[in-house]
Structures are given as C-alpha cells and as structure tokens.
Amino acid sequence: MAYSAEALAKLVRGTYSGPAGLEISTASRIETAGEGSVTFLANPRYFTLFEETAASLVIVPEDFTSDVVKPIIRAKNPYYAFALVLQHIYPPPRLVETGIHETAIIGTGTVLGKNVAIGPYAVIGSNCEVGDNTVLFPFTVIADGARVGADCVIHSHVSVRELVRIGDRVIIHDGTVIGSDGFGFAPEGGVYHKIPQVGTVIIGDDVEIGANTTIDRATMGETVIEQGVKLDNLIQVAHNCRIGEHSVIAAQTGLSGSTMVGKNARIGGQVGFAGHMRIGENVIIAAQSGVSKDVPDGVMVSGTPALPHRSGMRIQAAVRQLPDLLKEFKQLKERIAQLEADKREK
Amino acid sequence: MAYSAEALAKLVRGTYSGPAGLEISTASRIETAGEGSVTFLANPRYFTLFEETAASLVIVPEDFTSDVVKPIIRAKNPYYAFALVLQHIYPPPRLVETGIHETAIIGTGTVLGKNVAIGPYAVIGSNCEVGDNTVLFPFTVIADGARVGADCVIHSHVSVRELVRIGDRVIIHDGTVIGSDGFGFAPEGGVYHKIPQVGTVIIGDDVEIGANTTIDRATMGETVIEQGVKLDNLIQVAHNCRIGEHSVIAAQTGLSGSTMVGKNARIGGQVGFAGHMRIGENVIIAAQSGVSKDVPDGVMVSGTPALPHRSGMRIQAAVRQLPDLLKEFKQLKERIAQLEADKREK
C-alpha cells in the first residue's frame, strides 16, 4: 500500500516540503530506512544521520536546518507525528475474531458488550462485565465480579482477579496478574498469619500494562492505577499503592505497600520504593534508585538511598576520587608529622 | 451482616470496653474507617489517629491509653487480632465450584482427594496426587508425578512441574512456576551445554507464594521451601536453594543457586544473593541489599555488598559528607603547604 507524503503531512499537521506526488510504502528507523520509507528525527544528537539516511521522507522538528535537501515534513513534535504515521500505516491486526469462541466459558450474570472478541479458552466468571469492542486473547481469566471496560485488549494468560475494575481503552500484555493478594501477614507465636486481602484494584482509562507485571489487590480499599499510566514489564505494585495519572514506570521497578506516586511521574527501571512513601507530582526517579524517603513535587532523585540528583551525582563523583584521596591523605599525614618533628627539634 | 463487639473481643481473646450491644458491619483501615467499622492500632506512630477516626470500634494494644473515650478492644497483638476479625468477617469466597469441571484433563493413575474443586481447563498429569479440599483455578498445570497436599489453593496459570511435592494449606498465586529447570550449563568448545536438571522442588505446609514467582528445581536433589515460608511476587529462587521455616521474603528478591537461608529470616524486596551463601537464623536483610558473604545468626545487614546494618549506615552517612570532605581536604593541603613554605623561609 502507498501513502502520499502530502497526506501524511496533513495527518500529523505538519508541513511537507519535497516533490509533489511522493509516495511512501513503509516506516523505518533512520539507521535502517531505505527507499520508500518514512522516518523521523527528534533528538539533535542524531541530526547528523539526516545526510546519511536512505529514507525517502524524514519528519523533522519545525526549526530543523540542513545543507542537504531531502523530502521532509516539519512537525511540532516529530516523535508524536511518527507515532501517528505508524498508527496509520500499521493498524493493529485483529488477532482474535469478533464473537465468542465456542471454547470460551462465561459465568452466569455476566454482561458482554457489543462487538467483543472473546478468544479460545478465555474464562469469564459470574457477574462480570466486558465493554464494547474489547478483545480477550486465549487463556485470559476474568474472575467473578470483575469489570473490564470498552475497547480494551487483554493478552494471553492475563489474570484479572475477582472484583477488579478496569477502565476503557486499557491494554494488558501477556501473563500479567491484576488483583493477586497483597503480602500481608501478622506474626504471632512464631508463625505468620494471613491478613485476608479483601480490597481490590482499580485501573483507569487509557492505561497500558506490560507483560508478567503483578498488581496486588488492597488489604482493604483499593490499589489504584490512575488514567493514562503506562507500566512496563515485570513491575511489582503492592497492596494499597496509588499511581497518579499519566505516570510512566519502566521494567522491574517495585513499589512496596501503600506507596503513593503523584501524577506525571517518570520512573526508571529496577527502582525500589519502601512502603508508605509519598512521591510528589512531576517527579523523575533514575533507574535502580532506592527510594526510602518522600520525594517532593518536581524533584529528580537518584541513587540508593535516593537523593536529589545533583547531590547524588556530586557524591558519586567524589566516591570515584576516594582511592586517590586515601593515598594523598597518607602523604599529608607524613608531611604534618615532619612539620611537628621539625618543631620539636628546635 | 452484623457482628457484636463483645463476640469479636471473644474471638480475638481481647477485652471489650464500650456500650453493650454495639454492632459492627465492616472492617476498614483507620484512615478511611466510618460508622459501623472496626479497625486497629498497632504502631505507636499512628496512635494520634485514634482521636480522629470515625471507626465505631478500635482494636488497641493492652497498654494503650487516650484522653478520648471510644469503644475499644484491648488485645495482646492488635494486628493479629485484626487478622482474625478479617478472617471472620470475610471468609474466602469459593471461586471454583466443588467437583471436577468437565473441561479439566486428568491423567491416568492420578488420585484426587475428597471435596476438591478442579476448575475449568485445569490440566493434571499422570500419577499425580491432589489432597482433600484443594482448589485448582483455571489453567493450572500439575505435571506428571507431582503432588499437591490438602486444603491448598492454586490460582490461575500456575505451573507445578513434574515430580514437585507441595504440602498442605499452601497458597500459590497466579502465574507462578514451581520446578522450572535450574540455570546450569557446562561451557565446552565455546558453547554452553545443558546440565540436565534432574532434581525437584519440595514445598512445606502453610507456605504462601505470590504471583509470577519462579522456583527452579534442583540440579540433583531438592530445592526446598520449608513450612510457613511466605514469598511475595516476582521472586527468583534458583536450583538447590533452601529457605528455612517461617521466613518471609519481599517482592523481586533473587537467590542464586545453592543458597541456604535459615529459619525466621526477614528479607526485603529486590535483594540479591550470590550463590552458595549460608544465611543464619533470625536474620534481617534490608531491601535492595547485595549479599555476597555468609550472614551469621541474628544479624541485620544492608547495602551492596551487604554489611552489618550499623556499619552500613555509618558508611552511608560518611559517603554523604564526602563532597564537603574533598573541599576541606583541598584547604588543608594549602595550609600545610603554607606551613612548609614558612619553615623554608626561616
């Protein structure tokens, strides 16, 4: 299929500059793009690739300049523009047929929306709700009383446990578990006694959750993932956490119980949060940090224990000088001893 | 449903003090508790919430005092008492019907106990054993020769691999894998050759394992999780490890091969253990530690490499002063140079 450069420019609200009637057949990364490809440049670090690329069309920032003349689309946000182009050129394949597969099992009192695609061997419990156009891949479990909104895509082997509520346009990747029991035990008599986890999980609209991530239900009340949040793979969200809207968290990060993250957070991979932390809005947390104190609004932290990024970097730089410091320190001690000896001699 | 305050006091072996005939309908966290709720206070840090809470009944420590008079139950261990109340008010729902679902597949020579609940699309291999009252959720796999005890709950998508033995009253959450091959390869000729993992996994009574955790089978012999152990989500237990009874391990922690943890350990999240470590009894290991040396009985360690917590904290505090130290050090060098110059002048 072919897409005209002018039409793509219109799609992304950009300005096309190049020969009329240019046709594009595919989208590629700039390093591997060939004839017929559209690609993009957003990061100035990669601007030098503009000259080299064999792409037929490049989406560039509005103020981009180059000595080389190539077909371009100027756009305010080239990365977002490229996302729109990809969405246009590669509409998601419907991998599960509309309708209810004959092997799917659906409990009593469950209400399914219009145009759902319930795949082979999906199991939906009693008194559930599944919204319009939602797709369930094979081996998904929607347990009793759970609700999945409209236009959702739930991939294979996902468990949505009892009473969990999921909003609209939510994507959950394979193997993820929503609503497993929180990790709560009362020690007594040398033995741990289970605290029944009688709360649930609420997931807002437009959330995407990666593969093999686990989100525990609340002990009482709710674990909440607010609208627009994006969670990567293998993340742990413990009972009674709340993640504020439009926050993004990279893979293998773990939140201990009752930690609250404000909206618009950007959290790296393999970060650990102690329990009951209060993380402000618009916070940035570097990968592998260990957050054991509250983080105020708008601050960037890094390291273990996590400190404001500037202090953290200064400390890290200082640590690297430490072996040299120890050597110098020894010399200094000798010089002082010499000065003291000289004094005594007099 | 309503529960009398007096009856709840009796249930938890506590002492009720408040109006006769007080009735409770629900249990809540102290921050959100309303009219008709029972809640609890165990941590003195939160005692100030006693005055504010709208709960109708609060379980408090035996020596708790307040100027405010409210209905209370005094209990020796309020957290445990509250666990008992929750277990009483919210008995676990039976989400899988008793009996064997018609879509379950059960191999030859397999023996099922009384009153089991084998859910839709459960697959049990040949020569397995499943004890009385045990519940298997959809898509569980119990592979050939495996044994699951009585009164267990095995959630959806759990794999219990061949020959694994699981005790009684064990709970395993969704997606967890018990008995995958240990990670063992012999390098030869620039290539890694698989060491067949011919051992198995033994899980004791009263163990609870979170979601998407992985426990590898032994190369030879057994990987052992002793009775009463509680494992959180996304934990890795490598081949030939042994975790001593009544130990608790938080999410995303990983044990390398042949590491032994003594009983009553309390291990935080995202901890890493090198292989062949010997961890004593009653050990505490702080979150995100990297344990590369044996830990003796009763010690608390933290940091990477993990050190006794006191030294670790002193080092951490010292590191934070390092940028200032470097500055001061520079000044000191100048003062010494000055002293030396003065001496030469004389």
Add this chain to the structure above:
Amino acid sequence: MAYSAEALAKLVRGTYSGPAGLEISTASRIETAGEGSVTFLANPRYFTLFEETAASLVIVPEDFTSDVVKPIIRAKNPYYAFALVLQHIYPPPRLVETGIHETAIIGTGTVLGKNVAIGPYAVIGSNCEVGDNTVLFPFTVIADGARVGADCVIHSHVSVRELVRIGDRVIIHDGTVIGSDGFGFAPEGGVYHKIPQVGTVIIGDDVEIGANTTIDRATMGETVIEQGVKLDNLIQVAHNCRIGEHSVIAAQTGLSGSTMVGKNARIGGQVGFAGHMRIGENVIIAAQSGVSKDVPDGVMVSGTPALPHRSGMRIQAAVRQLPDLLKEFKQLKERIAQLEADKREK
C-alpha cells in the same frame, strides 16, 4: 538401570582408573552422593571432598592427585563430562504425547512438522510453522504468523506473539512471553501516545530461556537473541535489543531499549542496562551492576555506575574505610591548627 564405569569413561572421552566391571546406578552431588553414585569435582576449592565422599566413582580433572585411591574418571572438563553423564542416565521424559491433542486449536495455513507433540489446550494461530519433533506443553500460545523451529520444547503458559521467529533446539520455560509490545510512547499534550510496535523478535538456534522472562518485540525491525544464548528467569529484554551468541544472563537482569550485547558475555543477576548501550564481546558484568556507559571488549565491570572491576573493588574498599578516615581527618585538622598556632606565638 546400571551403567558401567568403563562405558561412562568412553562416553566422556575420559580415562577410567578403578576396578573392572564397576557399575553405577545414579548421579549425585558430591556432598550427598552414596554407594552406586557417580559424581564430579571441577573446582579445586572442593577437592577436599574427594576423601569424604561416599560416591562410587568421581569424575576429576586430568591432573588431579590425591593420597586416597578411589575409582575415578580423568576428563579434560569434568563439569562438561558430568553433563554428558547426566544426559545419558536421565534422558528427558516425554511429558507430552506425540501427536496433536484433541483440545489443541490450530489455525488455517499453519504447517506442523513430523513427530510434533502438541499438548492439551495449546493454541496455534494461522499461518504458523512448527518444526519436526517440537513439543508444546499445555496452554502455549503460538500467535498468527509465528515460526517455531525443530526439536524445540515450549513449556506451559508460554506466549509466542505474532510473527516471532524461533530457531531450532530452543527451550522456553513456563510463563515466558516472547514478542510483547516494546515500551514506547510519545508524550504530547500531557498524555502518552502509543508508538505501535510493528517489529518482531528473532531467536536463534540452541537458545534456552527461563521462566516468566519477557522479551519485547522491536518498535521497527527486530529484537534479536542470537544462537546459543542462555537466559535465566524473570529477565527483561526491551525492544530492539540484540544479545550476541553464546552469552549467558542470570535472573532478574533487565536490558533497556536498543542495548546491544556482544557475543560470549557473562552477565550476573539483577543487572540493569540503560538504553542504547554498546557492550563488547567477552564481557563480564557482575551481579547488580548498573551499566550506564558502553563496555569495551573483554572488560569486567561491576557496581553502579558500573566501572572496570579493579577500580570498582578499590573504590568499594576505600568506601569501607571512610568512617575511620573522617575521624582521622578531624585529628589532622587539629594538629595543623596547633602547628599554625605555634607559629603565630613565635
């Protein structure tokens, strides 16, 4: 079953020294080996166990010496030799019957090789390919257009997503996800917009992947796991990564997007890699490292941020002396002040 010591020596191309006709019935670890067992010694640290072991036969290095005389097989690489013995004594059980289980669902246009074993409730999409002798355990999903080679073993609950290509002799353990969407979003207007992940994953021959690991598909192009790579459990491989041939990675390590690892890497557990890293060939990365800079060929790094291991160790040792240094530093300042005071008095 019994195996003659001479035959085992021949199998491993070693030299047997002991009584003729010695028969072995089982293989064990040296600590637990009894009468009738073969075991091995490779690490000089454990050579003292030679005298103590009750094993009937020990595979030892060619230059091994001991005052004690026991039946031995001298082999160039005893660990590899023992792997061969284990493979011989314990051929893998065929846990899934050859043929296609009646409950398996197979889409149109899909081609299955000879002698495949497609287990109960396996779901294979349309236009897939499954090679000769490959075994699919229950609840595997091979999505539309995916290809799995010959002689593969795909364990329960594995998701092989659409268009993924897997080589020959690949083993994938339970719950692993190959081809979930990469974590890519374009921020615009305070909201994250999904970048369609239209690439795929390619897995080479002789790769083994542990349980509950996740390998994301490329945004465009391919995420590549080259031949002979061994990945442990709970590993995260992000979109567009490439892991070079015969590299091994331990559990819970995470690679961010577009990171490239050269061949023959040995990477510990819980390591984190920033995105777009270039890791050379024959690199060793210690457990829990945080790799935020490229690593050249043949280097060993450790720590966070990861540094050449020697510097890292020197820094770590220096850090441990820091509390003492601070004390000494204070004394030094006093001595200098004293020297300065003395000077002024004169």
